Amino acid sequence: MVVSDAASPVKERCWDQREALPGEPCCVICGRYGEYICDDTNDDICSIECKRILLGRLSNNRKPESLPHLVRLPVTDECFYVKDDDDKSKTPCLSNNEIESLRSKLEIRVRGELVPPPILSFSSCNLPQKLQKNLEAVGYEIPTPVQMQAIPTALNGKNLLASADTGSGKTASFLVPIVSRCSNFRFRNPSDQRKPLAMVLAPTRELCVQIEEQAKLLGNGLRFKTALVVGGEAMAGQIYRIQNGVELIVGTPGRLIDLLTKHDVELDEVSILVLDEVDCMLQRGFRDQVLQVFQALSRPQILMYSATVPLEVEKMASSLAKDLIFVSVGKRNGPNKSVKQVAIWVESKQKKQKLFEILMSQQHFKPPVVVFVGSRLGADLLSEAITVTTGIKALPIHGEKPMKERRETLRLFLMGEVSVIVATGVLGRGVDLLRVRQVIVFDIPNSIKEYIHQIGRASRMGEEGSAIVFLNEDDKNLFKELVEVLKSSGAVVPRELANSRYTMISYSASRGHKKRKQGS
Numbered sequence: 001m002v003v004s005d006a007a008s009p010v011k012e013r014c015w016d017q018r019e020a021l022p023g024e025p026c027c028v029i030c031g032r033y034g035e036y037i038c039d040d041t042n043d044d045i046c047s048i049e050c051k052r053i054l055l056g057r058l059s060n061n062r063k064p065e066s067l068p069h070l071v072r073l074p075v076t077d078e079c080f081y082v083k084d085d086d087d088k089s090k091t092p093c094l095s096n097n098e099i100e101s102l103r104s105k106l107e108i109r110v111r112g113e114l115v116p117p118p119i120l121s122f123s124s125c126n127l128p129q130k131l132q133k134n135l136e137a138v139g140y141e142i143p144t145p146v147q148m149q150a151i152p153t154a155l156n157g158k159n160l161l162a163s164a165d166t167g168s169g170k171t172a173s174f175l176v177p178i179v180s181r182c183s184n185f186r187f188r189n190p191s192d193q194r195k196p197l198a199m200v201l202a203p204t205r206e207l208c209v210q211i212e213e214q215a216k217l218l219g220n221g222l223r224f225k226t227a228l229v230v231g232g233e234a235m236a237g238q239i240y241r242i243q244n245g246v247e248l249i250v251g252t253p254g255r256l257i258d259l260l261t262k263h264d265v266e267l268d269e270v271s272i273l274v275l276d277e278v279d280c281m282l283q284r285g286f287r288d289q290v291l292q293v294f295q296a297l298s299r300p301q302i303l304m305y306s307a308t309v310p311l312e313v314e315k316m317a318s319s320l321a322k323d324l325i326f327v328s329v330g331k332r333n334g335p336n337k338s339v340k341q342v343a344i345w346v347e348s349k350q351k352k353q354k355l356f357e358i359l360m361s362q363q364h365f366k367p368p369v370v371v372f373v374g375s376r377l378g379a380d381l382l383s384e385a386i387t388v389t390t391g392i393k394a395l396p397i398h399g400e401k402p403m404k405e406r407r408e409t410l411r412l413f414l415m416g417e418v419s420v421i422v423a424t425g426v427l428g429r430g431v432d433l434l435r436v437r438q439v440i441v442f443d444i445p446n447s448i449k450e451y452i453h454q455i456g457r458a459s460r461m462g463e464e465g466s467a468i469v470f471l472n473e474d475d476k477n478l479f480k481e482l483v484e485v486l487k488s489s490g491a492v493v494p495r496e497l498a499n500s501r502y503t504m505i506s507y508s509a510s511r512g513h514k515k516r517k518q519g520s
Protein backbone atom coordinates (compact mmCIF):
# COMPACT_ATOMS: atom_id res chain seq x y z
CA MET A 1 0.00 0.00 0.00
CA VAL A 2 1.42 3.40 -0.84
CA VAL A 3 1.53 5.71 2.11
CA SER A 4 0.98 9.39 1.38
CA ASP A 5 2.70 10.64 4.52
CA ALA A 6 5.57 8.51 5.73
CA ALA A 7 5.44 10.03 9.24
CA SER A 8 1.97 8.84 10.29
CA PRO A 9 1.25 5.14 10.77
CA VAL A 10 -0.99 3.40 8.26
CA LYS A 11 -4.59 3.24 9.51
CA GLU A 12 -5.47 -0.34 10.51
CA ARG A 13 -9.24 -0.12 10.71
CA CYS A 14 -11.80 1.60 8.61
CA TRP A 15 -13.19 3.59 11.54
CA ASP A 16 -9.74 5.04 12.29
CA GLN A 17 -10.09 6.95 9.07
CA ARG A 18 -11.89 10.29 8.74
CA GLU A 19 -14.68 11.12 6.28
CA ALA A 20 -13.56 12.29 2.83
CA LEU A 21 -13.81 16.02 2.19
CA PRO A 22 -15.39 17.15 -1.08
CA GLY A 23 -13.00 16.43 -3.96
CA GLU A 24 -10.78 14.08 -1.95
CA PRO A 25 -10.32 10.45 -3.03
CA CYS A 26 -12.83 8.09 -1.42
CA CYS A 27 -12.21 4.52 -0.30
CA VAL A 28 -13.75 2.17 -2.88
CA ILE A 29 -15.03 -0.07 -0.08
CA CYS A 30 -16.43 2.24 2.60
CA GLY A 31 -16.38 5.72 1.05
CA ARG A 32 -14.16 7.26 3.77
CA TYR A 33 -11.04 9.28 2.92
CA GLY A 34 -9.01 7.21 0.42
CA GLU A 35 -5.65 8.08 1.95
CA TYR A 36 -3.81 5.15 0.33
CA ILE A 37 -3.66 3.41 -3.00
CA CYS A 38 -3.98 -0.36 -3.11
CA ASP A 39 -0.85 -1.70 -4.84
CA ASP A 40 -2.64 -4.61 -6.40
CA THR A 41 -5.61 -2.81 -7.90
CA ASN A 42 -4.60 0.86 -7.96
CA ASP A 43 -7.83 1.74 -6.13
CA ASP A 44 -8.15 4.35 -3.39
CA ILE A 45 -8.59 2.80 0.03
CA CYS A 46 -8.79 4.14 3.58
CA SER A 47 -7.11 1.43 5.67
CA ILE A 48 -5.56 -2.04 5.80
CA GLU A 49 -8.95 -3.45 6.72
CA CYS A 50 -10.57 -2.15 3.52
CA LYS A 51 -7.60 -3.30 1.47
CA ARG A 52 -8.17 -6.84 2.77
CA ILE A 53 -11.86 -6.66 1.88
CA LEU A 54 -11.04 -5.31 -1.56
CA LEU A 55 -8.54 -8.05 -2.30
CA GLY A 56 -10.93 -10.66 -0.94
CA ARG A 57 -13.46 -9.53 -3.51
CA LEU A 58 -11.07 -10.06 -6.37
CA SER A 59 -12.29 -13.26 -7.86
CA ASN A 60 -9.42 -14.07 -10.23
CA ASN A 61 -6.33 -14.96 -8.30
CA ARG A 62 -3.52 -14.59 -10.82
CA LYS A 63 -0.46 -16.83 -10.54
CA PRO A 64 2.14 -14.92 -12.52
CA GLU A 65 4.98 -16.83 -14.04
CA SER A 66 8.45 -15.51 -13.69
CA LEU A 67 9.69 -13.26 -16.47
CA PRO A 68 12.99 -13.74 -18.18
CA HIS A 69 15.30 -10.82 -17.55
CA LEU A 70 14.99 -7.85 -19.87
CA VAL A 71 11.87 -8.68 -21.78
CA ARG A 72 10.87 -5.44 -23.45
CA LEU A 73 7.74 -4.13 -25.03
CA PRO A 74 7.57 -5.19 -28.65
CA VAL A 75 8.43 -2.30 -30.93
CA THR A 76 4.91 -2.23 -32.25
CA ASP A 77 1.80 -3.29 -30.49
CA GLU A 78 0.73 -6.50 -32.16
CA CYS A 79 -2.81 -5.70 -31.17
CA PHE A 80 -2.77 -2.48 -33.08
CA TYR A 81 -5.05 -2.73 -36.02
CA VAL A 82 -3.77 -0.77 -38.99
CA LYS A 83 -5.61 -2.06 -42.02
CA ASP A 84 -7.51 -5.24 -42.40
CA ASP A 85 -9.64 -5.65 -45.46
CA ASP A 86 -11.52 -8.56 -43.85
CA ASP A 87 -13.10 -6.40 -41.23
CA LYS A 88 -14.33 -3.30 -42.95
CA SER A 89 -16.87 -2.53 -40.28
CA LYS A 90 -14.08 -1.84 -37.83
CA THR A 91 -11.59 0.30 -39.69
CA PRO A 92 -12.52 1.75 -43.01
CA CYS A 93 -9.47 1.54 -45.26
CA LEU A 94 -8.99 5.05 -46.45
CA SER A 95 -7.51 5.63 -49.87
CA ASN A 96 -4.49 7.91 -50.11
CA ASN A 97 -6.73 10.69 -51.41
CA GLU A 98 -9.13 10.26 -48.51
CA ILE A 99 -6.27 10.32 -46.03
CA GLU A 100 -4.91 13.50 -47.58
CA SER A 101 -8.28 15.19 -47.63
CA LEU A 102 -9.02 14.18 -44.01
CA ARG A 103 -5.68 15.56 -42.90
CA SER A 104 -6.13 18.78 -44.79
CA LYS A 105 -9.67 19.26 -43.41
CA LEU A 106 -8.43 18.78 -39.85
CA GLU A 107 -5.25 20.78 -40.47
CA ILE A 108 -3.09 17.75 -39.63
CA ARG A 109 0.37 17.93 -41.17
CA VAL A 110 2.81 15.03 -41.07
CA ARG A 111 6.45 14.53 -42.00
CA GLY A 112 8.53 11.37 -41.89
CA GLU A 113 8.72 7.86 -43.20
CA LEU A 114 5.86 5.36 -43.03
CA VAL A 115 3.39 7.58 -41.22
CA PRO A 116 0.26 5.55 -40.48
CA PRO A 117 -3.14 6.89 -41.58
CA PRO A 118 -5.18 8.80 -39.00
CA ILE A 119 -7.76 6.83 -37.04
CA LEU A 120 -11.41 7.81 -37.09
CA SER A 121 -12.37 6.11 -33.85
CA PHE A 122 -10.69 4.68 -30.77
CA SER A 123 -12.26 1.32 -31.53
CA SER A 124 -10.26 1.03 -34.75
CA CYS A 125 -7.05 0.60 -32.72
CA ASN A 126 -8.02 -2.71 -31.19
CA LEU A 127 -7.39 -1.35 -27.73
CA PRO A 128 -7.89 -3.61 -24.72
CA GLN A 129 -11.61 -3.79 -24.07
CA LYS A 130 -11.28 -2.24 -20.62
CA LEU A 131 -9.34 0.70 -22.01
CA GLN A 132 -12.07 1.21 -24.59
CA LYS A 133 -14.63 1.18 -21.76
CA ASN A 134 -12.53 3.58 -19.69
CA LEU A 135 -12.39 5.99 -22.63
CA GLU A 136 -16.17 5.86 -22.83
CA ALA A 137 -16.43 6.35 -19.07
CA VAL A 138 -14.39 9.56 -19.20
CA GLY A 139 -16.51 10.78 -22.09
CA TYR A 140 -14.04 10.44 -24.96
CA GLU A 141 -16.31 9.38 -27.79
CA ILE A 142 -14.20 10.35 -30.77
CA PRO A 143 -10.51 11.14 -30.94
CA THR A 144 -9.42 14.75 -31.34
CA PRO A 145 -7.31 15.55 -34.44
CA VAL A 146 -3.99 15.23 -32.60
CA GLN A 147 -5.16 11.91 -31.14
CA MET A 148 -6.25 10.68 -34.59
CA GLN A 149 -2.72 10.99 -35.90
CA ALA A 150 -0.54 10.59 -32.81
CA ILE A 151 -2.18 7.45 -31.37
CA PRO A 152 -1.60 5.18 -34.38
CA THR A 153 1.90 6.60 -34.80
CA ALA A 154 2.79 5.84 -31.18
CA LEU A 155 1.11 2.43 -31.28
CA ASN A 156 3.27 1.61 -34.30
CA GLY A 157 6.38 2.15 -32.18
CA LYS A 158 7.51 5.31 -33.99
CA ASN A 159 9.37 8.19 -32.42
CA LEU A 160 7.10 11.22 -32.52
CA LEU A 161 7.19 14.98 -32.12
CA ALA A 162 3.65 16.38 -32.01
CA SER A 163 2.49 19.94 -31.73
CA ALA A 164 -1.15 20.95 -31.31
CA ASP A 165 -3.11 23.72 -29.60
CA THR A 166 -3.36 23.99 -25.83
CA GLY A 167 -6.37 22.02 -24.59
CA SER A 168 -6.59 19.79 -27.68
CA GLY A 169 -6.15 16.40 -25.96
CA LYS A 170 -2.42 15.77 -26.27
CA THR A 171 -2.30 13.97 -22.89
CA ALA A 172 -4.56 11.12 -23.97
CA SER A 173 -2.70 10.91 -27.26
CA PHE A 174 0.29 9.50 -25.38
CA LEU A 175 -1.55 7.83 -22.50
CA VAL A 176 -3.82 5.69 -24.69
CA PRO A 177 -0.86 4.02 -26.47
CA ILE A 178 1.02 3.67 -23.17
CA VAL A 179 -1.88 2.01 -21.36
CA SER A 180 -2.63 -0.20 -24.34
CA ARG A 181 0.90 -1.38 -24.95
CA CYS A 182 1.81 -1.84 -21.29
CA SER A 183 -1.30 -3.76 -20.34
CA ASN A 184 -1.14 -5.95 -23.45
CA PHE A 185 2.47 -6.69 -22.66
CA ARG A 186 1.73 -7.63 -19.05
CA PHE A 187 -1.15 -9.76 -20.15
CA ARG A 188 1.17 -11.77 -22.38
CA ASN A 189 4.19 -11.66 -20.06
CA PRO A 190 2.91 -11.85 -16.50
CA SER A 191 5.70 -11.09 -14.08
CA ASP A 192 6.22 -10.79 -10.37
CA GLN A 193 8.81 -8.14 -10.76
CA ARG A 194 6.88 -5.68 -12.89
CA LYS A 195 9.66 -3.25 -13.67
CA PRO A 196 8.46 0.08 -15.13
CA LEU A 197 7.72 -0.04 -18.87
CA ALA A 198 6.99 3.60 -19.61
CA MET A 199 7.94 6.97 -18.25
CA VAL A 200 6.42 10.43 -18.66
CA LEU A 201 8.46 13.51 -17.80
CA ALA A 202 6.72 16.85 -17.31
CA PRO A 203 7.98 20.18 -15.96
CA THR A 204 5.73 20.81 -12.95
CA ARG A 205 4.35 18.79 -10.07
CA GLU A 206 0.80 19.91 -10.83
CA LEU A 207 1.06 18.65 -14.38
CA CYS A 208 2.55 15.33 -13.24
CA VAL A 209 -0.27 14.85 -10.73
CA GLN A 210 -2.81 15.48 -13.46
CA ILE A 211 -1.15 13.15 -15.96
CA GLU A 212 -0.93 10.37 -13.37
CA GLU A 213 -4.59 10.84 -12.45
CA GLN A 214 -5.61 10.56 -16.08
CA ALA A 215 -3.39 7.51 -16.56
CA LYS A 216 -5.11 5.84 -13.61
CA LEU A 217 -8.52 6.53 -15.08
CA LEU A 218 -7.53 5.08 -18.45
CA GLY A 219 -5.77 2.09 -16.91
CA ASN A 220 -8.50 1.30 -14.42
CA GLY A 221 -9.12 -2.44 -14.14
CA LEU A 222 -6.12 -3.34 -16.31
CA ARG A 223 -2.69 -4.62 -15.33
CA PHE A 224 -1.50 -1.07 -15.27
CA LYS A 225 -0.16 0.68 -12.21
CA THR A 226 1.42 4.08 -11.93
CA ALA A 227 3.90 5.87 -9.67
CA LEU A 228 4.16 9.60 -9.20
CA VAL A 229 7.70 10.86 -8.64
CA VAL A 230 7.64 14.55 -7.76
CA GLY A 231 9.23 16.71 -5.10
CA GLY A 232 7.28 17.59 -2.01
CA GLU A 233 5.83 14.09 -1.64
CA ALA A 234 7.43 11.48 0.61
CA MET A 235 10.17 9.73 -1.38
CA ALA A 236 9.78 6.53 0.65
CA GLY A 237 6.26 5.98 -0.66
CA GLN A 238 7.35 6.60 -4.24
CA ILE A 239 10.21 4.11 -4.02
CA TYR A 240 8.09 1.52 -2.29
CA ARG A 241 5.50 1.77 -4.99
CA ILE A 242 8.00 1.43 -7.84
CA GLN A 243 9.77 -1.47 -6.19
CA ASN A 244 6.48 -3.26 -5.76
CA GLY A 245 5.85 -3.07 -9.47
CA VAL A 246 4.41 -0.40 -11.71
CA GLU A 247 4.02 0.01 -15.44
CA LEU A 248 4.27 3.80 -15.67
CA ILE A 249 6.32 6.40 -13.84
CA VAL A 250 5.22 10.03 -14.13
CA GLY A 251 7.61 12.58 -12.73
CA THR A 252 9.55 15.79 -12.82
CA PRO A 253 13.16 15.41 -14.04
CA GLY A 254 14.80 16.73 -10.85
CA ARG A 255 13.05 14.27 -8.56
CA LEU A 256 13.65 11.41 -10.94
CA ILE A 257 17.38 12.10 -11.01
CA ASP A 258 17.31 12.17 -7.23
CA LEU A 259 15.61 8.81 -7.23
CA LEU A 260 17.97 7.30 -9.78
CA THR A 261 21.13 8.47 -8.09
CA LYS A 262 20.19 7.65 -4.52
CA HIS A 263 18.09 4.55 -4.91
CA ASP A 264 18.10 1.28 -6.71
CA VAL A 265 15.40 1.66 -9.31
CA GLU A 266 15.62 -0.57 -12.35
CA LEU A 267 14.68 1.19 -15.55
CA ASP A 268 16.10 -1.26 -18.08
CA GLU A 269 12.63 -2.24 -19.28
CA VAL A 270 11.38 1.29 -19.89
CA SER A 271 10.57 1.22 -23.58
CA ILE A 272 8.48 4.38 -23.99
CA LEU A 273 9.62 7.80 -22.84
CA VAL A 274 7.31 10.81 -23.10
CA LEU A 275 8.56 14.36 -22.85
CA ASP A 276 5.47 16.46 -22.30
CA GLU A 277 5.92 20.21 -22.86
CA VAL A 278 9.02 19.21 -24.80
CA ASP A 279 10.15 22.75 -25.61
CA CYS A 280 10.33 23.46 -21.89
CA MET A 281 11.98 20.12 -21.14
CA LEU A 282 14.74 20.68 -23.68
CA GLN A 283 15.45 24.21 -22.49
CA ARG A 284 18.46 25.06 -20.42
CA GLY A 285 17.53 24.30 -16.82
CA PHE A 286 15.80 21.02 -17.60
CA ARG A 287 17.78 19.77 -20.59
CA ASP A 288 20.70 18.22 -18.70
CA GLN A 289 18.43 16.41 -16.29
CA VAL A 290 16.24 15.11 -19.11
CA LEU A 291 19.29 13.86 -20.99
CA GLN A 292 20.55 12.18 -17.84
CA VAL A 293 17.26 10.30 -17.47
CA PHE A 294 17.29 9.45 -21.18
CA GLN A 295 20.80 8.02 -20.89
CA ALA A 296 19.72 5.81 -18.00
CA LEU A 297 17.23 4.11 -20.35
CA SER A 298 17.98 1.59 -23.09
CA ARG A 299 16.97 3.32 -26.32
CA PRO A 300 13.27 3.82 -25.66
CA GLN A 301 10.67 4.97 -28.15
CA ILE A 302 10.35 8.74 -27.60
CA LEU A 303 7.09 10.68 -27.80
CA MET A 304 7.37 14.47 -27.50
CA TYR A 305 4.53 16.97 -27.24
CA SER A 306 3.87 20.66 -26.88
CA ALA A 307 1.63 23.45 -28.12
CA THR A 308 4.76 25.36 -29.02
CA VAL A 309 7.63 23.70 -30.87
CA PRO A 310 10.23 26.14 -32.19
CA LEU A 311 12.70 25.11 -34.86
CA GLU A 312 15.61 24.63 -32.48
CA VAL A 313 13.51 22.17 -30.45
CA GLU A 314 12.71 20.27 -33.66
CA LYS A 315 16.43 20.00 -34.30
CA MET A 316 17.22 18.82 -30.77
CA ALA A 317 14.35 16.33 -30.92
CA SER A 318 15.66 14.92 -34.22
CA SER A 319 19.09 14.42 -32.74
CA LEU A 320 17.57 12.62 -29.77
CA ALA A 321 15.28 10.29 -31.70
CA LYS A 322 15.94 8.32 -34.87
CA ASP A 323 13.45 8.39 -37.78
CA LEU A 324 11.29 10.94 -36.05
CA ILE A 325 7.76 11.52 -37.29
CA PHE A 326 6.49 15.08 -37.05
CA VAL A 327 2.81 15.73 -36.52
CA SER A 328 1.36 19.19 -36.19
CA VAL A 329 -2.24 20.24 -35.95
CA GLY A 330 -3.56 23.74 -36.65
CA LYS A 331 -1.48 26.88 -36.77
CA ARG A 332 2.01 26.15 -35.51
CA ASN A 333 3.16 27.97 -32.39
CA GLY A 334 0.03 30.09 -32.40
CA PRO A 335 -2.47 30.81 -29.62
CA ASN A 336 -5.63 28.76 -29.24
CA LYS A 337 -8.24 30.41 -31.49
CA SER A 338 -10.99 29.82 -28.94
CA VAL A 339 -9.38 32.27 -26.51
CA LYS A 340 -10.42 35.87 -27.12
CA GLN A 341 -7.49 38.11 -26.21
CA VAL A 342 -7.99 41.62 -24.87
CA ALA A 343 -4.74 43.56 -24.53
CA ILE A 344 -4.85 46.60 -22.25
CA TRP A 345 -2.09 49.16 -21.99
CA VAL A 346 -1.61 49.83 -18.25
CA GLU A 347 1.33 51.56 -16.60
CA SER A 348 2.91 49.38 -13.90
CA LYS A 349 1.72 51.56 -11.02
CA GLN A 350 -1.88 51.30 -12.21
CA LYS A 351 -1.96 47.55 -12.79
CA LYS A 352 -3.34 46.60 -9.38
CA GLN A 353 -6.11 49.18 -9.58
CA LYS A 354 -7.04 47.99 -13.07
CA LEU A 355 -7.15 44.39 -11.87
CA PHE A 356 -9.43 45.29 -8.94
CA GLU A 357 -11.75 47.15 -11.34
CA ILE A 358 -12.04 44.07 -13.54
CA LEU A 359 -12.61 41.75 -10.59
CA MET A 360 -15.31 44.00 -9.18
CA SER A 361 -17.11 44.45 -12.47
CA GLN A 362 -20.03 42.10 -12.95
CA GLN A 363 -19.62 42.45 -16.66
CA HIS A 364 -15.94 41.61 -16.84
CA PHE A 365 -15.23 39.19 -13.98
CA LYS A 366 -15.92 35.62 -15.03
CA PRO A 367 -14.81 33.35 -12.16
CA PRO A 368 -12.98 31.09 -11.66
CA VAL A 369 -10.06 33.19 -12.85
CA VAL A 370 -6.32 32.57 -12.99
CA VAL A 371 -4.13 35.66 -12.67
CA PHE A 372 -0.56 35.08 -13.89
CA VAL A 373 2.26 37.04 -12.28
CA GLY A 374 6.01 37.03 -12.71
CA SER A 375 7.25 36.27 -9.19
CA ARG A 376 6.46 34.20 -6.12
CA LEU A 377 6.40 37.21 -3.87
CA GLY A 378 4.16 38.97 -6.37
CA ALA A 379 1.73 36.04 -6.20
CA ASP A 380 1.61 36.17 -2.38
CA LEU A 381 1.18 39.94 -2.20
CA LEU A 382 -1.31 40.27 -5.02
CA SER A 383 -3.59 37.49 -3.80
CA GLU A 384 -3.70 39.08 -0.38
CA ALA A 385 -4.39 42.51 -1.86
CA ILE A 386 -7.24 41.09 -3.97
CA THR A 387 -8.91 39.52 -0.94
CA VAL A 388 -8.48 42.62 1.23
CA THR A 389 -9.55 45.16 -1.40
CA THR A 390 -12.29 43.37 -3.30
CA GLY A 391 -13.48 40.82 -0.74
CA ILE A 392 -13.06 38.11 -3.40
CA LYS A 393 -11.31 35.04 -2.05
CA ALA A 394 -7.95 34.69 -3.78
CA LEU A 395 -5.04 32.34 -3.06
CA PRO A 396 -1.48 32.21 -4.39
CA ILE A 397 0.18 29.19 -5.96
CA HIS A 398 3.88 28.96 -6.77
CA GLY A 399 6.92 26.74 -6.52
CA GLU A 400 7.90 27.76 -3.01
CA LYS A 401 4.64 26.54 -1.47
CA PRO A 402 4.64 23.03 -0.01
CA MET A 403 3.06 20.42 -2.26
CA LYS A 404 0.25 19.81 0.22
CA GLU A 405 -0.73 23.47 0.16
CA ARG A 406 -0.53 23.62 -3.66
CA ARG A 407 -2.84 20.63 -3.93
CA GLU A 408 -5.26 22.10 -1.41
CA THR A 409 -5.31 25.49 -3.14
CA LEU A 410 -6.09 23.85 -6.48
CA ARG A 411 -8.78 21.74 -4.85
CA LEU A 412 -10.48 24.76 -3.31
CA PHE A 413 -10.24 26.57 -6.64
CA LEU A 414 -11.67 23.70 -8.66
CA MET A 415 -14.45 23.18 -6.08
CA GLY A 416 -15.44 26.83 -6.47
CA GLU A 417 -14.55 27.81 -2.90
CA VAL A 418 -11.85 30.17 -4.12
CA SER A 419 -12.64 32.35 -7.14
CA VAL A 420 -9.19 33.63 -8.03
CA ILE A 421 -5.81 31.95 -8.09
CA VAL A 422 -2.73 34.11 -8.47
CA ALA A 423 -0.10 31.89 -10.03
CA THR A 424 3.42 31.95 -11.35
CA GLY A 425 4.40 29.77 -14.31
CA VAL A 426 3.71 26.58 -12.29
CA LEU A 427 0.14 26.67 -13.60
CA GLY A 428 1.09 28.08 -17.00
CA ARG A 429 1.65 24.83 -18.83
CA GLY A 430 -0.42 21.76 -19.39
CA VAL A 431 -2.62 21.99 -16.30
CA ASP A 432 -6.22 21.28 -17.21
CA LEU A 433 -8.29 23.78 -15.21
CA LEU A 434 -11.58 22.54 -16.58
CA ARG A 435 -13.95 25.27 -15.38
CA VAL A 436 -11.61 28.19 -16.03
CA ARG A 437 -12.77 30.42 -18.85
CA GLN A 438 -10.86 33.58 -17.95
CA VAL A 439 -7.16 34.24 -17.53
CA ILE A 440 -5.61 37.58 -16.62
CA VAL A 441 -1.96 37.98 -17.56
CA PHE A 442 -0.95 40.59 -14.98
CA ASP A 443 2.78 40.28 -15.76
CA ILE A 444 3.68 39.14 -19.24
CA PRO A 445 6.03 36.13 -19.03
CA ASN A 446 9.45 36.44 -20.59
CA SER A 447 8.69 34.47 -23.73
CA ILE A 448 5.78 34.48 -26.15
CA LYS A 449 5.63 30.68 -25.88
CA GLU A 450 4.86 30.91 -22.16
CA TYR A 451 2.22 33.56 -22.94
CA ILE A 452 0.54 31.19 -25.43
CA HIS A 453 0.51 28.41 -22.83
CA GLN A 454 -0.80 30.72 -20.09
CA ILE A 455 -3.75 32.05 -22.09
CA GLY A 456 -4.41 28.45 -23.17
CA ARG A 457 -5.66 27.74 -19.62
CA ALA A 458 -8.85 29.64 -20.56
CA SER A 459 -10.08 27.10 -23.08
CA ARG A 460 -10.24 23.32 -23.24
CA MET A 461 -11.43 21.37 -26.26
CA GLY A 462 -12.42 24.45 -28.23
CA GLU A 463 -14.71 26.03 -25.63
CA GLU A 464 -14.74 29.83 -25.69
CA GLY A 465 -12.52 31.59 -23.17
CA SER A 466 -11.01 35.01 -22.67
CA ALA A 467 -7.59 36.34 -21.74
CA ILE A 468 -6.98 39.87 -20.54
CA VAL A 469 -3.36 40.90 -20.82
CA PHE A 470 -1.79 43.95 -19.19
CA LEU A 471 1.15 45.46 -20.99
CA ASN A 472 3.33 48.52 -20.97
CA GLU A 473 6.77 49.67 -22.04
CA ASP A 474 8.41 47.22 -19.59
CA ASP A 475 7.36 44.39 -21.90
CA LYS A 476 9.07 45.86 -24.95
CA ASN A 477 11.14 42.72 -25.61
CA LEU A 478 7.99 40.89 -26.61
CA PHE A 479 6.26 43.68 -28.52
CA LYS A 480 6.98 42.38 -31.99
CA GLU A 481 5.83 38.82 -31.29
CA LEU A 482 2.89 40.02 -29.25
CA VAL A 483 1.61 42.19 -32.08
CA GLU A 484 1.83 39.17 -34.39
CA VAL A 485 -0.01 36.92 -31.93
CA LEU A 486 -2.75 39.51 -31.33
CA LYS A 487 -3.17 40.28 -35.03
CA SER A 488 -3.21 36.63 -36.07
CA SER A 489 -6.09 35.98 -33.68
CA GLY A 490 -8.04 39.07 -34.73
CA ALA A 491 -7.49 40.87 -31.39
CA VAL A 492 -7.24 44.64 -31.22
CA VAL A 493 -3.68 45.91 -30.88
CA PRO A 494 -3.63 48.80 -28.36
CA ARG A 495 -2.62 52.12 -29.93
CA GLU A 496 0.36 52.48 -27.58
CA LEU A 497 1.64 49.06 -28.61
CA ALA A 498 1.14 49.68 -32.34
CA ASN A 499 2.86 53.07 -32.10
CA SER A 500 5.67 52.06 -29.77
CA ARG A 501 9.08 52.67 -31.24
CA TYR A 502 10.05 49.11 -30.27
CA THR A 503 7.24 47.73 -32.39
CA MET A 504 8.04 50.17 -35.21
CA ILE A 505 11.76 49.35 -35.12
CA SER A 506 11.09 45.63 -35.39
CA TYR A 507 8.56 46.24 -38.15
CA SER A 508 10.84 48.38 -40.25
CA ALA A 509 13.75 46.00 -39.61
CA SER A 510 11.68 43.04 -40.71
CA ARG A 511 10.67 44.91 -43.87
CA GLY A 512 14.30 45.54 -44.77
CA HIS A 513 14.35 49.23 -43.79
CA LYS A 514 17.26 50.69 -41.96
CA LYS A 515 16.91 50.66 -38.20
CA ARG A 516 16.53 54.09 -36.66
CA LYS A 517 19.42 54.97 -34.43
CA GLN A 518 18.49 54.68 -30.75
CA GLY A 519 17.65 58.08 -29.35
CA SER A 520 17.30 59.82 -32.69
Ligand SMILES: Nc1ncnc2c1ncn2[C@@H]1O[C@H](COP(=O)(O)OP(=O)(O)OP(=O)(O)O)[C@@H](O)[C@H]1O
Pocket residue numbers: 139140141142143144147164165166167168169170171172306307429430431432434456460461
Ligand atom coordinates in the same frame (compact mmCIF):
# COMPACT_ATOMS: atom_id res chain seq x y z
N1 LIG B 1 -11.25 12.58 -27.27
C1 LIG B 1 -11.65 13.41 -26.34
N2 LIG B 1 -12.98 13.65 -26.17
C2 LIG B 1 -13.43 14.49 -25.21
N3 LIG B 1 -12.63 15.16 -24.34
C3 LIG B 1 -11.30 14.97 -24.46
C4 LIG B 1 -10.75 14.08 -25.45
N4 LIG B 1 -9.41 14.10 -25.30
C5 LIG B 1 -9.13 14.94 -24.28
N5 LIG B 1 -10.26 15.47 -23.77
C6 LIG B 1 -10.36 16.47 -22.66
O1 LIG B 1 -9.86 17.69 -23.20
C7 LIG B 1 -9.24 18.47 -22.19
C8 LIG B 1 -7.89 18.95 -22.67
O2 LIG B 1 -7.02 17.86 -22.84
P1 LIG B 1 -5.48 17.94 -22.45
O3 LIG B 1 -5.30 18.45 -21.07
O4 LIG B 1 -4.88 16.63 -22.79
O5 LIG B 1 -4.98 19.05 -23.47
P2 LIG B 1 -3.50 19.37 -23.95
O6 LIG B 1 -3.53 19.36 -25.43
O7 LIG B 1 -2.51 18.50 -23.27
O8 LIG B 1 -3.37 20.87 -23.44
P3 LIG B 1 -2.08 21.68 -22.94
O9 LIG B 1 -1.25 22.01 -24.14
O10 LIG B 1 -2.68 22.86 -22.32
O11 LIG B 1 -1.36 20.78 -22.00
C9 LIG B 1 -9.17 17.60 -20.97
O12 LIG B 1 -10.19 18.00 -20.08
C10 LIG B 1 -9.44 16.19 -21.49
O13 LIG B 1 -10.09 15.39 -20.53
